[in-house]
Amino acid sequence: MGLRETLVDPRSPDRRPRRAAYALPTLFTAGNIFLGYLAILRSFNGAILAAAGDPSAANHFSVAAIAIVAAVVLDGIDGRIARMTNTVSDFGREMDSLADVISFGIAPAVLAFAWGVQFVDTSLAQGIRRQLFETGYFIAFLFLLCGAARLARFNVQRNPIPKNPGRPDRKYFVGLPIPAAAGLVAAVVYAAGGKPIAWWPLSVVWLALLALLGFLMVSTWRYYSFKGIGLTKPYTPLIVIAVAGLIYAIWNYGRIVLPALGVAYVGGGIVIRAGGSIRRRLRRHGAPPATGRQLG
Numbered sequence: 346m347g348l349r350e351t352l353v354d355p356r357s358p359d360r361r362p363r364r365a366a367y368a369l370p371t372l373f374t375a376g377n378i379f380l381g382y383l384a385i386l387r388s389f390n391g392a393i394l395a396a397a398g399d400p401s402a403a404n405h406f407s408v409a410a411i412a413i414v415a416a417v418v419l420d421g422i423d424g425r426i427a428r429m430t431n432t433v434s435d436f437g438r439e440m441d442s443l444a445d446v447i448s449f450g451i452a453p454a455v456l457a458f459a460w461g462v463q464f465v466d467t468s469l470a471q472g473i474r475r476q477l478f479e480t481g482y483f484i485a486f487l488f489l490l491c492g493a494a495r496l497a498r499f500n501v502q503r504n505p506i507p508k509n510p511g512r513p514d515r516k517y518f519v520g521l522p523i524p525a526a527a528g529l530v531a532a533v534v535y536a537a538g539g540k541p542i543a544w545w546p547l548s549v550v551w552l553a554l555l556a557l558l559g560f561l562m563v564s565t566w567r568y569y570s571f572k573g574i575g576l577t578k579p580y581t582p583l584i585v586i587a588v589a590g591l592i593y594a595i596w597n598y599g600r601i602v603l604p605a606l607g608v609a610y611v612g613g614g615i616v617i618r619a620g621g622s623i624r625r626r627l628r629r630h631g632a633p634p635a636t637g638r639q640l641g
Contacts, residue, residue, distance in 0.1 A: 369430060370437055373423035374444050380416035381448025384409040384531075385455050392459040395541055406460050407539035413456070413531035414603065416448040417524045421571075442496045449527035450492040458485040460534050461551040464541040477545060484552045484559075491559035492523040498563075518568040521561035521614060525568070529558065529607035536600045561614065568614045 391405030423441065427433045462481035465474060502519070533554075542548045594602045 370423045370427040370432060371440065373419050373426060374437070374441050377416045377419045377423065377441075377444040377448050380412040380419065381444065381452040384412040384416070384448070384452035387412065388452070388456045388459045391539070391541075392463060395459075395464050402541070403539035405539070406456065406541065407535055409452070409456050410531035410535040410539065413448065413452055413527055414535070416452075417528045417531075420445065420448070420524050438500065442500055445496055445523055446493055449523040450489045450496075453527040453530040454485040454489040456534060457488065457530050457551070457555055458482070459541075460539070461542045461555075462548055464543060465545045465548050466543045469545055473545070477548060481548070481552055484555050488526070488555045488559045491562045492526065495520055495523050495562040518570050520564050520566060521558065521568055521611060523562060525607070525610055526558040526562055529604070529611055530555070532603035532607045536604045538600070558611070561611065566614045566618045568610070 387405045387409035391402045391409065393402075394405060395402035420441070423437075427437055458481050462478060462485075465477060469477075498520070533551075542551060591602075
């Protein structure tokens with residue numbers, strides 16, 4: 346008997362799930378919210394300690410980054426649990442979106458500014474430093490705003506088609522998913538050991554990355570969705586070994602593997618979009634000119 350059949354209420358004529366079954370995906374969503382809340386608190390603590398010159402501030406930023414990455418994992422699980430148990434509901438969908446705004450919008454925006462802008466070298470000219478701060482405030486807010494807009498578009502659209510549609514037998518996201526954008530922000534902070542950025546050119550590059558992630562979230566570019574991978578399907582031993590190897594690599598070499606995974610996924614959409622544009626231009630320029638019919 347499968348999980349869905351186990352959770353069916355026997356007294357329900359239309360085989361609806363038991364009421365307790367609806368709490369299962371909600372618990373994962375609540376965990377998502379808690380991790381986002383924890384990331385915000387740790388970012389504040391890290392900023393306070395860094396301002397006082399305490400070297401333990403880096404640990405707080407690292408914990409905030411880990412919390413966001415863990416929230417990405419829970420966000421992927423709660424939707425799958427809801428579909429597996431047939432407990433998908435409008436309430437769960439709206440709560441999941443609100444959780445995403447906290448964990449993948451507010452939390453990474455706060456972390457990104459506190460870690461990447463707030464502690465730039467104080468020897469920098471006051472005018473330039475103030476301008477960098479104001480730009481950082483705006484771009485961090487822009488990241489949050491684009492993420493919220495991405496979630497709102499995802500909620501209201503039904504079967505959206507990306508600007509560069511792929512194979513019809515595969516599922517795609519339209520625009521970069523907000524968990525992937527937040528995950529890359531957290532992965533970079535974690536890879537740096539949580540030590541705040543002090544060199545202002547590096548801070549400018551960091552803000553450019555945030556702006557790029559915001560653009561990709563509201564774009565209509567194609568990103569692969571892993572929803573087609575089911576947890577109940579039988580898989581070959583090779584896939585099981587690959588997944589186990591990935592978990593081992595993340596556990597032991599997370600500072601290298603996590604940023605690499607984030608860059609590969611985020612960059613994949615850019616490469617697919619650029620490759621499609623190049624192919625269309627080559628096809629357009631390589632097409633034979635249309636010849637008109639000669640008269641007489």
